[in-house]
Amino acid sequence: MIEVLLSVVKVCWFVCASGVDVLPLLRWLGASDTVMSPFLVPGVGKAAIIYLMYKLASPARYAVTIAGTQLAVRMLRRRGYLKLPETHGGKPDSLRSIVSDGRAKVKDRVEELRDDMQELKGRVGQVHGQLSSRRSLSRQEKL
Secondary structure: OHHHHHHHHHHHHHHHHOOOOHHHHHHHHOOOHHHHHHHOOOOOOHHHHHHHHHHHOHHHHHHHHHHHHHHHHHHHHHOOOOOOOOEEOOEEOOHHHHHHHHHHHHHHHHHHHHHHHHHHHHHHHHHHHHHHHHHHHHHHHHO
16 A cells, blocks of 8 residues: 555656646546646645646546456465355355344344253252251251
């Protein structure tokens, strides 16, 4: 990302430093007067014009990034470095199916935990009963 940013800034700087009148060129490319009006003031430095060029080039940079990413993913998949998502019934996993599978797993786990808690309550009840009976026996012996 930094390399792309620096490359764009370098190109803009080179165009500006080589003496190209950038503002008419940008107007010819379709930049609106409202965007360019702050830069039409006499005495505006090269840095401000380079910044304008950089900002106006952003949509092209985004398009190149998106297209380049798609091409890179296709190439990496063809070469076997990236695998396709797992499939259910021949179709790639959708977010909906992933969420429903996760929900089912959570539901099953909650049921298991409820069963474990019921079992634990039963054990605690047995131990409590045993302790209560021992206490009552020891009280009766003391009397």
